[in-house]
Amino acid sequence: MNLIKLFNRDNGLEVRLWTAIYRRFLGALGRGSIMSKADQILHPERIFIGAGVGIAHSVRLDAIREYGGRSYAGEIHIGDGASIQPYSHIAAAATLRIGAYVLTGSRVFITDHNHGFADLDQPVAYQPLDVAPVTIEDYAWLGENAVILKGVTIGHHAVIGANSVVTTDIPPFAIAAGAPAKVIRFRSAG
Numbered sequence: 001m002n003l004i005k006l007f008n009r010d011n012g013l014e015v016r017l018w019t020a021i022y023r024r025f026l027g028a029l030g031r032g033s034i035m036s037k038a039d040q041i042l043h044p045e046r047i048f049i050g051a052g053v054g055i056a057h058s059v060r061l062d063a064i065r066e067y068g069g070r071s072y073a074g075e076i077h078i079g080d081g082a083s084i085q086p087y088s089h090i091a092a093a094a095t096l097r098i099g100a101y102v103l104t105g106s107r108v109f110i111t112d113h114n115h116g117f118a119d120l121d122q123p124v125a126y127q128p129l130d131v132a133p134v135t136i137e138d139y140a141w142l143g144e145n146a147v148i149l150k151g152v153t154i155g156h157h158a159v160i161g162a163n164s165v166v167t168t169d170i171p172p173f174a175i176a177a178g179a180p181a182k183v184i185r186f187r188s189a190g
Contacts, residue, residue: 029053030080039087043074046092050080050100059084062091064113070128072113079138084108095133102136105144105162110134112150137172157187 015036023029025044030051039060041047046063049055055078064074072093078084079100086106090096093113112134116127132151136142140154143162148154153169160166161177161184170176174183 046074047076047078049078050082052081053078053083055084056086056088056106058087060089060091062089064091064093064129067093067129068126072129072131078102092134093129094131097133097135099136099138099140099156101138102140102142104142105146107145108142108148109146110136110142110148114150159187 015034018037019035022035022044026047026049027045028048029035030049030053032051033049033053035055036057039058041061043063043065046065047061061076063076064072066072074092075095076090076092077097079098079102081101082098083103085104085108088104088106088108091111091113096110096112113129113131115124116130117124119127130150134148134150135153136148137154137156139157142148142160143164145163146160147165149165149167152166154160154166155170155172155174157173158170159175160170160181163179164177164181165179166176167180170181170183173187175185175187176183
């Protein structure tokens with residue numbers, strides 16, 4: 001066996017060890033899925049990962065159950081064959097669904113909530129979260145450093161450009177880029 005592959009951070013002995021550890025605590029970790037050492041996992045029992053998923057090192061998965069004395073129903077679902085690259089952060093206070101075969105670049109941030117800021121007499125950190133579910137449909141591709149914000153649905157086969165900030169729904173087969181992201185064209189067959 002190739003020694004480099006044996007000790008590779010994302011598909012060698014280390015990842016097999018971390019996968020075995022996470023399998024005991026996650027809500028689900030499907031057959032053939034691998035998961036490298038994460039930076040942080042909050043409420044792993046509320047994180048459900050399908051079959052054949054690859055989650056690279058230094059990812060943060062936060063299923064939020066409580067914040068500021070309030071309860072939340074945070075759940076993360078990642079579909080079969082998805083690939084989450086290093087340093088990505090996925091956070092859910094409601095329900096966040098990532099479809100089958102979704103590909104992310106590194107340092108992608110996906111969240112279904114943000115901090116409330118309506119009360120001028122309270123620090124933002126102590127205000128309730130503003131929550132709306134997020135869905136990323138099958139076969140979507142999120143470029144490096146993309147940010148997906150609360151309440152957004154990204155359609156199947158859509159492509160989100162690097163460094164984009166998605167604040168509204170993106171239709172299937174769309175290519176969107178910018179901050180805020182706007183549809184620049186549609187993918188075509190062939």
